[in-house]
Amino acid sequence: MISGKVDPWQKPTLRQILQRGEKFAVAVELVTSRGVIAERSGQRVLDLARSLSSHPEIDAMSITDNPGGNAMLGADVLGTDLISRGQEVIIHLACKDWNRNAIQSRGWELASAGFHNVLALSGDCPVSGFEGQASGVFDIDSVGLLKMFDDMNKGLKYPSRISDKMLTMKRTNFFLGTVVNNYKRYEREVMPQYFKLAKKLESGAGFVINQLGYDSRKLDELQRYMALKEMDVPVLANVYILSGRAAQFFHDGGFPGCFVNDTLFDLSQKHARSPDKGKSFFFEFAAKQVAIAKGLGFAGVYLGGHLNADEFARVLEIEKQFSADDWKTFARQIQYGHTDEFHYFEQDRKTSLTSNQVNRYYLASKTADGQKQARQQISLDYKLNRLVHNQVFKKGTKGFNAGRRISLKILDSSVGMQKIAHRMEHALKILSFDCRDCGDCSLPDIAYLCPESQCAKNQRNGPCGGTRKGKCEVGEKDCIWARAYDRLKAYGEEEQMLDRPVVYKNGALQGTSAWTNTFLERDHHSKNS
Ligand code: SF4
Structure with missing residues (x-):
């Protein structure tokens, strides 16, 4: 049984713990059940939550929002x-099932009910639903959500009904969290993840949780990259406690963005066949990951897995x-990455972790020669689109x-003439970009790739975390942000790929001429300086 119970009323807030940095924070993820809370599965989660909340070392419960798209x-x-x-509770808020109004309304509801910690997510594409699969909403993305809630924290402005004054709403007090997936395989996935992380922090994120993974070098790299780029925000290292089934699920790509390599998979299956189903191995493995996170200087850990309260407590006990210095040995052992993985930093041979030397091949690829070579691989249509954009748009x-x-x-002409002009524009853009006529065009933001037709989540502020080997989590298409990275890097522009105000697609422009909207400064580009 969990021992050393404390009165939970004495617990400091997550914000206090993370900002003061006096304690190594521990958060546990709770996956809610299907059906009403009175169902047996609902009662099980409730009992687990109540037991965990009385543990003296557990600082916050993090509650998921329709994970896995269910x-x-x-x-x-x-x-x-x-x-x-x-x-302390962290509420996950994902953009897949709600539009921006519903999310804002949820925000007011959460603030009124006393919730402050919100984890902003784009979310997984829905995979099931009542009488058929639900459609993903993705009206905004995690960056848009962060900026909206950050603005709510500052006090939203609204026009007075009786004068021409602007009034300010009461401020919310959200402590906003975000997620980064640092366990990506290729440079074209890793670097956009880092750029998006910077964008999320700029948009109001106050803490970070990384995606689950089992590679200490990559964990170290995240920390060092953030230090190098002066991203001074506390990070909770994700420690998902494996089982044989979970390892199989992640290994087979069952959960977007989560990865277990062949070696770790074989090891997990071997231990899962033991009489305790591998529990002693998996708990010690997780405890080692907690020790590594502490040793590397993370602000805390984020524990997940299908465990009961005593088993979570056991992991923390083993770590103690x-x-x-044991973590240094563990960090050498727990390096289950991809074989051909990109690393931003060179490896430190002594520690097997990360040095402060940026990857030499990466640096070479960014020189004028490297860019020249890369430009030879770039398609002619991209070059043409750049030219047209720079001359006309x-x-x-x-x-x-x-x-x-x-x-x-055209606007002064007849309705018929306006329709003809719009249809001609749309026909051309269907042929070139598979345009869906959204009217608020993001082609120039994503190296002339359309997010409406080619991104399952319509991500307009950087990639989601769900890619696998550079491919979209839905279907077999290359991620548009990975493709955009390649295109922009050939011109030395990749690091600025998200340097613009947060993009919110204006739904009012759907079915109108995107060209007219750009030229008359009605679309999101008008906010660019
Ligand atoms: S107008 Fe909208 S749908 Fe058409 S290409 Fe641009 S982003 Fe895609």
Whole structure:
């Protein structure tokens, strides 16, 4: 049984723990059940949550939002029970099932109910639903969600009904978290993940949880990269406690963005065949990961897995039995990455972790020679689109001014003429980009790749974490952000790929001329300086 119970009312908030840095934080992920809380599975999760909340070392319960794209009981049901007991709760909020209005409304509801910690996610594509698969919403993404809630924290402005003054709403007090997937395989996946992390922090994220993974070198790399780029935000290292089944699931790509390599898979299956189903191995393995996270200087850990409360406690107990420097040996052992994996830093031969030397091949690829070579691989249509964009769609150019004049003339013409012009534009863009006529075009933001037709989650502010070997988590297409990275890198522009105000697609522009909207500055590009 869990021993050393404390009165949960004495617990400091997650924000206090992470910002003061006095304690190594421990959060545990709770996956809600299907059906009402009175179901046996619901009661099991509730009992688990209550038991964990009385553990003196566990600082927060993190409650998922329809994980894996399935309908589950809403996080608030469990969360309300926990906060009424003084427990810190992180509510996951994903964009897959809600549009921006519903998310904002959820935000006010959560703030009013006393929830402060929100983990902003784009979410997994729905995979099931009542009478057929649900459609993903993805009206905004995790970056858009962070910025919206950050603005709510600052006090949203709204016009007065009786004067021309702007009024300010009461501020919310969200402590916003975000996720980064640092266990990607290729440079074209890893680097956009890092760029998006920077964008998320700029948009209001106050803490970070990384994706689950089993590679200490990559964990170290995340920490060092963030230090190098002065991303001074606490990070919780994800420690998902494996079982034979979980290892199989991740190994087979069952959960987008989660990865177990062949070696770890074989090891897991071997131990899963033992009389205790490998529990002693898996718990010690997880305890070693906790020790590594501590040793590397992470702010805390984020524990997950299908365990009961005593088993979570057991992992923490095992970790305490290690000596201060044991983590260095564990870090050498737990390096289950991809064989041909990209690393931003060179390896430190002494520690087997990360040195401060940036990857020499990566640096060479960024020189003028490297870019010249890369440009030879770039398709002609991209080069042509760049040319047209720079001559015509860039504000201040002669082409842009002409486009503006033509757009005004079209607007002055008959409805029939406007329709013909729009249809011609759309036909051309269908042929070139598989355009879906959203009217608020992000082609220039994503190296002329359309997020509406080629991204399952319509990600307009960087890639989601679900790619596998550079492919989209849905189907077999290359991720548009990985492709955009390749294209931009050939011109030395990849590091600026997200340097613009957060993109929110304007739904009011659907089915209207994107060209006219750009020339008349009605779309999101008008916010670019
Ligand atoms: S207008 Fe919208 S749908 Fe069409 S290419 Fe641009 S982003 Fe895609």
